[in-house]
Every structure is written in structure tokens, then in C-alpha cells.
Amino acid sequence: MFCSSDSASHASVNMESDRTEPLLPFNISLPFRSTSPRVSLQAVKESVSSFVRKTTEKIGTLHMSPEIRRKLEPTEEERPAEASADGVTQPEEARTEIDHLQPPETAEDGMLLGELKAATMEALLKIQDPQVLFDLETMMNILRVWLGHLEKSLWSKDHPNRCPAESPPDSLQSSADEGDLHMDTADNQESLEVVTALHPTSDGGLDFQLQAPVLLEESLRRDVSRLAMMCLEFRVFSPEAPSYMDVSACRFIQKYFYLLDFKRLKRCIVLSYGDAPGVWSAYLEGLKEVSRSGAEAAAIEKGDLVSAIKALNNMEPWDSPLLLAHVSRIYDKFGEAAARALIKFYPSVLPADVVRICRDNPGHFLAYLDNLIKSKPEEQRLPLLQSLLQPESLKLDWLLLAVTHDAPHPTITADPDGNPRPRSHLFTWGYGQLISLLIKLPSDFATKEKMLEICKTFGYWPGYIALCLQLEKRYEALTHIVYLDDMQLLDEKNGLLPETMVEWKYIVHLSQNQHHSTANGEASSASHYDYTNCITEENVALLLAKVIGPDRALPYLQDWGVTERFSDRYSKICDVMKVAEKRQRALIQSMLERCERFLWSQQV
Incomplete structure (x- = not known):
């Protein structure tokens, strides 16, 4: 096939060194073996074509005259700005520094990129198979194999001093001892796929890689970014060691941050890494690294809270992921005051973002949430809160936060037996309005039961009574109202009004053993105190007489055996009620007669 003797001898050497490929007259190490001969030949063709094209271009450049070379080189104005994976343009200083850091592309780089491109095409073809899409294990195996090629092509460029034979720490180990071997036969070809695993180390983390070590074609960059995001979404790291999952994902984000779509990465972390706070921290630190040299970061560093907020108000685009990094900087500098001011960036920055930023100080998030709800009109607060509670379990988390911050101690609101202390519902709760809204929201029975238990544990009795009514536990509500010793709770507006004579009898007998208290919750035996x-x-009997009338109430009270202990006050008030009732009836009769005379006069 080759005309020269040197070429023939070179081919014979290759034949002797690799007898498994007698049909190839040149020695090219292939990173994979496809199950299809056509795919394998296509990959070889692309690798060779890329190598020949790049070599020809370099040879032509060497033989080019200096004048022609200067004409072909683009000027600074003509050179396009390089953008990151999420479309954020890099500053001029950063591009200049990156140009100096990136070494010129060599023939080895071309070979590695060719291998990466072929592996990427193969992986994309495989994952489009419907059987693979619904087979999680197969999908993860394909991604692990592709991840090995990514490590080989790009990770080694980040660490040029690493020995080629040395397996990188926290990288994919392509060995048959640590991976799973899959033997497939198709068209008389054997394909050996080594499924690799990520093994993190205990040493320090890597610096964030904000630019690719070599220039990537736009199409290749897009495909590699897609597969890199799928590796994170499918959590392909260390399936045998879940405890390393957090560390492995963090290091992957650090090494390949330039490949990741920031918005998609955020959604991935929220959905797949909610139990790994370190992954969110790595994502946030990466955003800070990208935006470190921006004007907004400088304004936050030098200015006060007002100027920092003002600097971000005009940030474009309004939903830029970098806004999250600036918001985190503001919070790190100004604390709770900044958390309360973050409502200005809603909905660009959601409560789900703020709760992660304020992870070490949940009370700061609670202040933000309360400010956000109060910033809306009264009729919009309940729908807004409902829209923020995704998933439903957040309702319990936020309720627990609200009843434990800026709230009275449970020992003040409840006695050792867990019953309400008298008048303890009158204590001030810092987030009482937020708690009331959470209780009003519709929920399933199990969630309402848990909310009821939370309110009882921490002594938030207005919420406990409201939940008892929602769960149709009227007798429990009446019992706690008697313990609270406040007649204002026995009405439909502030609490619960008995509906049947059985409930009236229950509350009358329950009030017989009630120890009365002063307004501050302490027992009092002072004779001058107004009860x-x-x-x-007696007060319950008077309320019954007011609802159904003194004459109708008296037989029931006599039957319950409580009239003997009534004071003269009860008789006097009942007499006044009777007089008022007679006058009211007379007034009604007079008005009816006047209306009747008026109607007859209109018929004449």
C-alpha cells in the first residue's frame, strides 16, 4: 500500500507489534472498539483526518512568509470574545491571561480531541436507544465509559506534570480489576468496555477550571457539556460508596466547571443533590470565581448595603446565574440585614436559593420569608405562600422554624403536663402572621396532624385551636379553650362557639375545676380581680342564656345542677336580658306594623 521501503518496513514493525490488527498499516491507539465496523472505521477516519489537517496547517504556517502571516492574524478588535458555557462573556484581562496559559495545540492534543469526539458521538448514539433510555444501569455504564475519555483528554491537560501511566487521583480508573468487563460480539468483532468508577481522595479540593485547557469546537463543546451534565444528573460517581458521592460531585464540578450549563446545574443540584449541601457550596463558589472580576463584585466589596443592592438592580440579564453569587456576597458581608433586603430580587432569587445561602442561620431566612410575604397585598399573601411551598414537606419545616424563632419558651406557654397555661395565647409571637398563613393553607390529613403536634409542642395555642377545628376535633379545642381561661375564645370569630347542648354541658362541667388567673398568666387570689x-x-351559663335566651337556658342549667352556685349577678343579668328581649320584640313589632301601613298606602 505504501510505495517507499521505509514505509513498508514501518508497516511491518506495526504488524509485528500488534498482530491483533493485521489490516491496519499504521499504529493508532483506539480508545474504544465499537460494536459496528462502520462506526469503528468512521472514528478512525475522523482521527486520521483531524491529524492530517492539523499537521498540514502547521506545516503551511511554518513555510508562510512573515508578511502574509501578519495579514492573516486577527487584530484585537476582530478577535471575538470567548464565552463560557452559560453565555457569560469573559473580561478582556481574563481572556489575555487565558491566552497565555493555554499552550499551543499539538499533534497529541489533536489525537486526544479526536478520541474524545469519537467517544462523544458513540455515547450520544447509544443513549438515543429507547432500551437504554429506560435502563438506568446501562445508561450509567455508558456515561462512566465516556467519562474516562473526558478525563484522558482534558484532565491530563490541566495537570501536564502527571505521568501518563499514573492514574489521576479522584479520576476514572480504567482497569479491569476495578471496573466491570462487558464482552459483546457483533459482526465478528469483539468489544471490550471497561466500566470505570470515581475514587475521591482525602486531599484538598482542586481549583475551579473556568476555561478549557485546549480550544474546543462549538459542536464538540455543546455535546461534551450535555454528557457532562448527564453524569451529574444520573449521579454516576461511586455507586459502591455513597458516602463519597458528595465529594466526587464537588470535584467533578471544580474540574469541569467550564463545561457545565449554570442554570441546568442549579436545577440538577436542587433535584438530585438536596441531601448533599457540599455540592451546592461548590456550585456557589464556582459562580463567585466566574464573577469575581465584575463591576458588581467591586461595588459590593467597597460599598454599603444600599449601594450594593443598587448595583445589582440593573444587572442584565435579570435571571443570570451570576446574580446568585453576588447575592451570596452581600449576605456574607451584611448578614441578616441583607437577608431581609433580598426580597428586591424576587423572583430572580427564590426562597429556595436564600434558604441555602442562609443555611448556617435559619433565622435569617425566616426574616427574609416574612418580609417577602408582608411585601404583598393581603389578598395575595396566601396564594404566594402556596406557590413557594414546593415540595409539600417545606410547610412543616417552615412552621417549625416560625414557632422556634422570636417566640416564647414552651415552658411559659404550657404546664409540666403539656396543658396550656391560662392566657398563654396572649403572648407575642414574632412570626405569628406567617404561622397563621401556613395553618390556613390546604393540606392532607397527615400534614395537618403533624402541624397540630408542632403547635402543641411549642405552645402556639391559637394555631392549635384552628387546626383542631380543621380536623373536626371540637372537644379537644373546647378543652384547651377552658385551660386558656378566656371567654373571648368562645365565639365564632376568635375561637369556637358550642353548637349543641352536649357541647354546652361539656364546657360547663369542665369549667367547674378551672383555676383562674390574671392577664399575665399568674394565679391570683385577689378579691378585687374581675373574673x-x-x-x-356562671359566665358560660350567661353566654348560653345570651345565645338561646334566659328562659330556654334555665331548664338546661337546672338539669345540669349548676344553678345553686350562681351569684346574684346571674339573676340580675338575666333580668336585664329579659327586659332587653321584650323591648326588642316590641321594637320589631312596631317596625312590622309601620311597614304594613306603608305597603297598604301604596296600593290606594
Whole structure:
């Protein structure tokens, strides 16, 4: 096939060194063996074509005259700005520094990129198979194999001093001892696929790689970015060692941050790495590295809170992922005051983002959430809160936060037996309005039961009574109202009004053993204290007489055996009620007669 003797001898050497490929007159190490001969030949053709094209271009450049070379080189104005994976343009200083850091592309680089391109095409073809799409294990194996080629092509460029035979720490180990061997036969060809695994080390983390070590074609960059994101989404790291999952994902993000779509990465972390806070921290630190040299970062560093917020108000685009990095900087510098001010960036920055930024201080997130709800009109607060509670379990988390921050201690609101202390519902709760909205939201029965238990544990009795009514636990609500010793709770507006005579009898007998208290919750035996607002059997009887009338209430009270203990006050108030009732009836009768005369006069 080759005309010269040197070429023939070279071919014979290759034949002797690799007898498994007698049909190839040149020695090219292939990173994979496809199950299809056509795919294998196509990969070889692309690798050789890329090598020949790049070599020809370099030879032509060497023989080019200096004048022609200067004409072909683009000027600074003509050179396009290089953008990162999410479309964020790099500053001029960063591009100049990167140009000096990136070594010129060599023939070895071309070979590695050719291998990466072929492996990427093969992986994309495989994952489009419907059987692969619904087979999680096969999908993860394909991604692990491709990840080995990514490590070989790009990770070694980040660490040029690493020995080629040395397996990189925290990288994919392509060995049959650590991976799974898959033997496939198709068209008389054997294909050996080594499924690799990521083995993190305990040493320090890597610096964030914000630019590719070599120039990548736009199409190749797009495909590699897609597969890199799928590796994170399918959590292909260390399936045998889940404890390393957090570390492995963090190091992958650090090494290949320039390949990742920032918005898609954020969604991936929220959905797949909610139990790994370190992954979110790595993502946030990467965004800070990208935006470190921006004007907004400088304004935050030098200015106060007002100027920092103002610097971000005009940031474009409004949903840029870099806004999250600047918001984190503001919070790190100004603390809770900054958290309360973050409502200005809603909905670009959501409560789900703020709760992660304020992870070490949940009370700061609670202040932000309360400010956000109060910033809306009254009729919009409940729908807004409902839209933010995704998933449903957040309702319990936020309720628990609200009843444990800026709230009275549970020992003040409940006695050792867990019953309410008298008038303890009158204590001030810093986030009482937020708690009330959370309780009003519709939920399933199990969630309402858990909310009821939370309110009882921490002594938030207004919420406990409201939840008892929602769960139709009227007797429990009446019992706690009697313990709270406040007659104002026995009405439909502030609490619960008995509906049947059985409930009236229950609350009358329950109030017989009630120990009354002063407004501050302490027991009092002072004779001058006014008990008209306390829940006593006499006050409950007067309320019953007011609802159904004194004459109708008296037989029931006599049957329950409580009239003997009534004071003269009960008789006097009942007499006043009777007089008022007679006058009211007379007034109604007079008005009816006047209306009747008026109607007859209109018929004449």
C-alpha cells in the first residue's frame, strides 16, 4: 500500500507489534472498539483526518512568509470574545491571561480531541436507544465509559506534570480489576468496555477550571457539556460508596466547571443533590470565581448595603446565574440585614436559593420569608405562600422554624403536663402572621396532624385551636379553650362557639375545676380581680342564656345542677336580658306594623 521501503518496513514493525490488527498499516491507539465496523472505521477516519489537517496547517504556517502571516492574524478588535458555557462573556484581562496559559495545540492534543469526539458521538448514539433510555444501569455504564475519555483528554491537560501511566487521583480508573468487563460480539468483532468508577481522595479540593485547557469546537463543546451534565444528573460517581458521592460531585464540578450549563446545574443540584449541601457550596463558589472580576463584585466589596443592592438592580440579564453569587456576597458581608433586603430580587432569587445561602442561620431566612410575604397585598399573601411551598414537606419545616424563632419558651406557654397555661395565647409571637398563613393553607390529613403536634409542642395555642377545628376535633379545642381561661375564645370569630347542648354541658362541667388567673398568666387570689372574662360556669351559663335566651337556658342549667352556685349577678343579668328581649320584640313589632301601613298606602 505504501510505495517507499521505509514505509513498508514501518508497516511491518506495526504488524509485528500488534498482530491483533493485521489490516491496519499504521499504529493508532483506539480508545474504544465499537460494536459496528462502520462506526469503528468512521472514528478512525475522523482521527486520521483531524491529524492530517492539523499537521498540514502547521506545516503551511511554518513555510508562510512573515508578511502574509501578519495579514492573516486577527487584530484585537476582530478577535471575538470567548464565552463560557452559560453565555457569560469573559473580561478582556481574563481572556489575555487565558491566552497565555493555554499552550499551543499539538499533534497529541489533536489525537486526544479526536478520541474524545469519537467517544462523544458513540455515547450520544447509544443513549438515543429507547432500551437504554429506560435502563438506568446501562445508561450509567455508558456515561462512566465516556467519562474516562473526558478525563484522558482534558484532565491530563490541566495537570501536564502527571505521568501518563499514573492514574489521576479522584479520576476514572480504567482497569479491569476495578471496573466491570462487558464482552459483546457483533459482526465478528469483539468489544471490550471497561466500566470505570470515581475514587475521591482525602486531599484538598482542586481549583475551579473556568476555561478549557485546549480550544474546543462549538459542536464538540455543546455535546461534551450535555454528557457532562448527564453524569451529574444520573449521579454516576461511586455507586459502591455513597458516602463519597458528595465529594466526587464537588470535584467533578471544580474540574469541569467550564463545561457545565449554570442554570441546568442549579436545577440538577436542587433535584438530585438536596441531601448533599457540599455540592451546592461548590456550585456557589464556582459562580463567585466566574464573577469575581465584575463591576458588581467591586461595588459590593467597597460599598454599603444600599449601594450594593443598587448595583445589582440593573444587572442584565435579570435571571443570570451570576446574580446568585453576588447575592451570596452581600449576605456574607451584611448578614441578616441583607437577608431581609433580598426580597428586591424576587423572583430572580427564590426562597429556595436564600434558604441555602442562609443555611448556617435559619433565622435569617425566616426574616427574609416574612418580609417577602408582608411585601404583598393581603389578598395575595396566601396564594404566594402556596406557590413557594414546593415540595409539600417545606410547610412543616417552615412552621417549625416560625414557632422556634422570636417566640416564647414552651415552658411559659404550657404546664409540666403539656396543658396550656391560662392566657398563654396572649403572648407575642414574632412570626405569628406567617404561622397563621401556613395553618390556613390546604393540606392532607397527615400534614395537618403533624402541624397540630408542632403547635402543641411549642405552645402556639391559637394555631392549635384552628387546626383542631380543621380536623373536626371540637372537644379537644373546647378543652384547651377552658385551660386558656378566656371567654373571648368562645365565639365564632376568635375561637369556637358550642353548637349543641352536649357541647354546652361539656364546657360547663369542665369549667367547674378551672383555676383562674390574671392577664399575665399568674394565679391570683385577689378579691378585687374581675373574673367576668374568665371561663367560669356562671359566665358560660350567661353566654348560653345570651345565645338561646334566659328562659330556654334555665331548664338546661337546672338539669345540669349548676344553678345553686350562681351569684346574684346571674339573676340580675338575666333580668336585664329579659327586659332587653321584650323591648326588642316590641321594637320589631312596631317596625312590622309601620311597614304594613306603608305597603297598604301604596296600593290606594
